[in-house]
Amino acid sequence: MGLGAYIAVSAVLFAIGVVCIVARRNMIYVLMGIEMILNAANINFVAFNRFNGDAMDGRMFAIFVIILAAAEAAVALGIVLNVYHLFESIKPGDVDLMRD
Amino acid sequence: MDFLQFNPSADFKLLLAVPLIPLVGYVVQIFFGRFLPRKGDWLLTAGMFTTMCITVLMAAKAISHGFSSDEPFFHLSKDVGMSFSWFYQEGKDAADPLNMTAGLLYDGLGAAMLAVVGIVSFFVHLFSTGYMKGDKRYHIFFANISLFTVAMLGLVLSDNILFLFVFWEIMGLMSYLLIGHFSHDPSTPFFHRWATWASKKAFLTTRVGDCCLLIGMMMFWQNFQTFQFTELWRLTSEEVARNGGEWPQWMTIAGLFIFGGTVGKSAQFPLHIWLPDAMAGPTPVSAMIHAATMVAAGVFLLGRTFPILSPDVLAIVTATGAVTALFAATIGVTAFDLKAVLAWSTISQLGFMVAAIGTGGLGLVAGLFHMVTHAFFKSCLFLSAGSVIHGCHHEQDMRKMGGLRKRMPLTFLAMGISTLAIAGIPMFSGFYSKDKIIQAAFMKTSLEFSGAQAFASFALPVAAALTAFYMFRMMFMTFAGEYRGDVAEGHGHGHGHDDHHDDHDHHIVHAEDGGIAGGHPGPVPHESPLPMTISLMVLATLGFLGGKFWLADLDVLAHSKPWFMKLVSPEKMYPGVELMNGYGAEITAGMIEHADHVAHTWAMIISLFVASLGIFGAWWIYGPRLRATGQSVVRWTWVLVFSLLAYLFGAPLISQLVEGTGTLITISAWVVGVGVLAYYLMRSTKWIVGVFAGISRPNPENIANGFGELYVTVANKYYIDEVVDASAIRLSMLSAKFLRWFDETVVDGFVLLIGRINRSGGGVSAWFDQKVVDGAVNGVGALTQTFGFIARLFQTGRIQQYASFAVAGGLAVAAWLLLG
Numbered sequence: 001m002g003l004g005a006y007i008a009v010s011a012v013l014f015a016i017g018v019v020c021i022v023a024r025r026n027m028i029y030v031l032m033g034i035e036m037i038l039n040a041a042n043i044n045f046v047a048f049n050r051f052n053g054d055a056m057d058g059r060m061f062a063i064f065v066i067i068l069a070a071a072e073a074a075v076a077l078g079i080v081l082n083v084y085h086l087f088e089s090i091k092p093g094d095v096d097l098m099r100d
Numbered sequence: 101m102d103f104l105q106f107n108p109s110a111d112f113k114l115l116l117a118v119p120l121i122p123l124v125g126y127v128v129q130i131f132f133g134r135f136l137p138r139k140g141d142w143l144l145t146a147g148m149f150t151t152m153c154i155t156v157l158m159a160a161k162a163i164s165h166g167f168s169s170d171e172p173f174f175h176l177s178k179d180v181g182m183s184f185s186w187f188y189q190e191g192k193d194a195a196d197p198l199n200m201t202a203g204l205l206y207d208g209l210g211a212a213m214l215a216v217v218g219i220v221s222f223f224v225h226l227f228s229t230g231y232m233k234g235d236k237r238y239h240i241f242f243a244n245i246s247l248f249t250v251a252m253l254g255l256v257l258s259d260n261i262l263f264l265f266v267f268w269e270i271m272g273l274m275s276y277l278l279i280g281h282f283s284h285d286p287s288t289p290f291f292h293r294w295a296t297w298a299s300k301k302a303f304l305t306t307r308v309g310d311c312c313l314l315i316g317m318m319m320f321w322q323n324f325q326t327f328q329f330t331e332l333w334r335l336t337s338e339e340v341a342r343n344g345g346e347w348p349q350w351m352t353i354a355g356l357f358i359f360g361g362t363v364g365k366s367a368q369f370p371l372h373i374w375l376p377d378a379m380a381g382p383t384p385v386s387a388m389i390h391a392a393t394m395v396a397a398g399v400f401l402l403g404r405t406f407p408i409l410s411p412d413v414l415a416i417v418t419a420t421g422a423v424t425a426l427f428a429a430t431i432g433v434t435a436f437d438l439k440a441v442l443a444w445s446t447i448s449q450l451g452f453m454v455a456a457i458g459t460g461g462l463g464l465v466a467g468l469f470h471m472v473t474h475a476f477f478k479s480c481l482f483l484s485a486g487s488v489i490h491g492c493h494h495e496q497d498m499r500k501m502g503g504l505r506k507r508m509p510l511t512f513l514a515m516g517i518s519t520l521a522i523a524g525i526p527m528f529s530g531f532y533s534k535d536k537i538i539q540a541a542f543m544k545t546s547l548e549f550s551g552a553q554a555f556a557s558f559a560l561p562v563a564a565a566l567t568a569f570y571m572f573r574m575m576f577m578t579f580a581g582e583y584r585g586d587v588a589e590g591h592g593h594g595h596g597h598d599d600h601h602d603d604h605d606h607h608i609v610h611a612e613d614g615g616i617a618g619g620h621p622g623p624v625p626h627e628s629p630l631p632m633t634i635s636l637m638v639l640a641t642l643g644f645l646g647g648k649f650w651l652a653d654l655d656v657l658a659h660s661k662p663w664f665m666k667l668v669s670p671e672k673m674y675p676g677v678e679l680m681n682g683y684g685a686e687i688t689a690g691m692i693e694h695a696d697h698v699a700h701t702w703a704m705i706i707s708l709f710v711a712s713l714g715i716f717g718a719w720w721i722y723g724p725r726l727r728a729t730g731q732s733v734v735r736w737t738w739v740l741v742f743s744l745l746a747y748l749f750g751a752p753l754i755s756q757l758v759e760g761t762g763t764l765i766t767i768s769a770w771v772v773g774v775g776v777l778a779y780y781l782m783r784s785t786k787w788i789v790g791v792f793a794g795i796s797r798p799n800p801e802n803i804a805n806g807f808g809e810l811y812v813t814v815a816n817k818y819y820i821d822e823v824v825d826a827s828a829i830r831l832s833m834l835s836a837k838f839l840r841w842f843d844e845t846v847v848d849g850f851v852l853l854i855g856r857i858n859r860s861g862g863g864v865s866a867w868f869d870q871k872v873v874d875g876a877v878n879g880v881g882a883l884t885q886t887f888g889f890i891a892r893l894f895q896t897g898r899i900q901q902y903a904s905f906a907v908a909g910g911l912a913v914a915a916w917l918l919l920g
Contacts, residue, residue, distance in 0.1 A: 018903075018907055021900065021903050022900050022903050022904045022907065023900070030899075030900075092898065092899050092900050093898055093900070095897075095899070096896060096897030096898050097897060098895075098897040099895050099896050099897025099898070
């Protein structure tokens with residue numbers, strides 16, 4: 001399997017993530033979309049590392065991203081919990097206090 | 101006596117207190133008077149009493165000097181280092197003419213005048229405590245009358261014409277306030293309006309004279325750079341002497357202006373119009389104005405400035421005085437208002453004084469002496485009139501009086517003495533002064549004949565006769581006969597005096613159409629309270645004795661000069677000044693002495709004759725008829741007089757006729773002469789007793805009608821008020837109208853034009869500001885707003901939308917990178 005297949009999977013995953021962020025009406029799915037985008041990036045890191053040399057750079061980055069994603073998920077879920085406390089809803093559309 | 105020696109350093113301090121005591125009283129009274137017990141009248145009256153005592157003491161010093169020494173009694177406070185700087189400029193020499201200094205001048209004239217002012221003012225104050233009782237502005241009245249006195253006292257004491265003018269003006273202001281005293285009392289509508297009008301009239305009319313005085317004063321200052329009387333006299337005399345005895349023209353003009361001040365203040369023709377209306381004020385004020393202050397100030401000014409008046413000015417002074425004396429006397433004959441008679445008599449008497457001063461020399465002394473004697477008897481007459489008016493419940497029309505002799509005996513006595521004095525009856529003060537005035541006029545005419553002098557010689561005796569006539573007419577109408585006023589129902593004789601006073605003290609007057617204020621029916625007239633009658637008695641005594649000042653000299657029988665003449669003669673009044681306005685060089689001392697002698701005899705005869713004529717005329721028309729006793733007195737008096745006359749004129753005649761003939765013829769001539777005389781004596785006695793018994797009594801109305809238009813003219817005061825109305829007042833109204841038109845059309849038009857131009861300019865500026873400047877600012881704002889509005893649309897607050905935009909943006913960048 002060539003590099004193109006990996007990138008295609010990554011691109012599909014990225015697209016699904018974006019759609020998930022933009023379109024879903026549940027903040028948990030939005031978070032999941034973010035995870036998908038991060039994982040799409042991870043696939044790219046790993047794939048480019050495999051096909052473009054012996055260094056471990058790409059894989060190291062992927063591991064960092066996974067750690068980062070875990071931290072991010074923890075913080076984001078805390079935010080979601082607080083949002084739920086304040087708005088009694090976790091629809092992203094209901095949280096529009098930042099509008100002009 | 102030592103204490104009667106004038107001690108300048110001490111006595112000038114005493115003299116300074118003379119105006120200061122009432123001045124302090126005025127200040128206290130005007131601020132605190134209303135809180136004091138009795139509204140402070142006792143304070144000012146006591147102060148004025150002190151002032152009077154000082155003035156009398158100082159006058160005693162002057163008189164004692166006059167008896168003991170031939171030196172002039174003339175003191176300047178400057179000589180003892182008492183002078184006061186007014187306009188003192190820093191860095192200027194003290195002798196600079198612009199450094200105005202004031203001081204006191206005390207001489208014989210000042211002594212006499214100061215004592216007169218002090219005495220009359222005190223008694224007017226005392227009288228007012230009774231007369232003004234119950235007045236709403238009682239304390240203000242006392243304050244004002246006190247400052248009025250201060251002004252006159254200061255005027256008399258001033259040693260320079262500038263300070264004299266200052267006090268002169270204060271007096272003008274106080275006369276305005278006092279004449280208008282009732283103008284604040286709307287409860288008496290007639291007096292309210294009349295007082296308002298009269299006070300304005302007095303103020304404005306005298307202001308004309310004051311302007312003249314100021315101009316005259318300044319003309320002298322421009323030439324001599326001094327206001328001091330002594331300097332003015334000296335410099336004038338020197339200037340005329342340098343000019344070879346000719347008076348420079350400017351001096352005549354300036355002298356006329358100074359005389360203009362007298363014309364205004366002393367109510368001379370044609371500025372006399374204010375004085376008769378000044379009686380709108382309370383009667384004590386009239387007494388002040390007519391006697392001690394105001395009108396006397398004008399005559400006093402003539403006395404002080406006499407050496408600087410040129411002969412031409414003096415001729416005009418004489419003519420003005422004589423005209424005033426005569427024409428005011430004729431009006432006095434027609435007046436029916438008690439106070440109006442007195443007012444016109446004042447104008448007439450002032451005419452005497454002014455005319456006399458114009459004749460110079462003896463006339464100057466006589467005029468000033470008349471001012472002194474007149475002050476006493478005229479203040480007494482006015483206060484008596486006040487007492488009568490007070491007694492008759494503010495009725496002033498003599499036709500509604502009569503028979504008051506029994507009801508007001510003290511007032512009758514006082515007024516009678518003063519009337520005898522003003523009419524010129526020997527032994528009463530007015531005789532001496534008026535006799536001297538007529539003598540001075542005769543003397544001057546005989547020495548230097550001129551139209552003015554001749555007119556004065558004619559007019560003054562006629563005016564004297566008229567004076568005697570209208571004064572006795574007043575006395576007969578007021579005191580003789582029966583009471584003609586209304587007596588109200590229900591008020592009986594038994595009415596107690598005191599509570600009756602409370603009822604009627606100050607119902608001044610009710611409004612009446614046209615005429616002088618009329619009284620209201622009340623109880624029968626009554627005598628006035630004690631303070632008023634005391635004042636009357638004292639002033640009447642002074643009016644009686646005042647003439648003795650002229651004669652009160654031990655050496656009078658030896659024809660030496662009496663003390664008034666000793667103190668107030670030209671040489672004593674203006675020491676060291678050579679008068680340049682006296683007789684010309686061709687008139688020798690011997691001629692003057694001869695003329696003096698002749699004029700003395702004739703003046704005596706004529707003034708006695710005119711006085712008796714006037715009194716007889718008044719009695720004939722208005723007097724009470726004689727009963728049997730009076731008729732026999734008249735009969736035997738006439739027999740005596742006729743026999744005496746017949747002997748005086750007949751005996752020399754018969755002696756002439758029969759000289760050198762036989763005894764028989766002499767005896768028969770005497771028998772025939774005595775027979776003829778006896779026949780005429782019988783006839784004349786019958787006629788004269790018939791006249792005195794009232795068989796042929798003329799009716800005043802018929803006499804008045806007999807004069808026809810002339811009477812109407814005189815009764816209307818020669819229409820002078822109307823002439824003034826039509827000329828001066830109409831003219832000033834017209835000029836005021838023109839000025840108003842000018843102001844409204846031209847000045848206002850110009851201002852409006854400027855305004856309009858400014859407004860148009862402002863319009864342009866406003867348009868530019870609103871459209872251009874504001875437009876630019878608003879435009880920027882609007883633009884920002886529009887962009888902001890558009891930008892707002894993206895700020896939905898929805899994270900997913902923001903994310904979509906980000907994605908779209910990312911896609912767009914990618915597309916551009918890939919496709920571009």
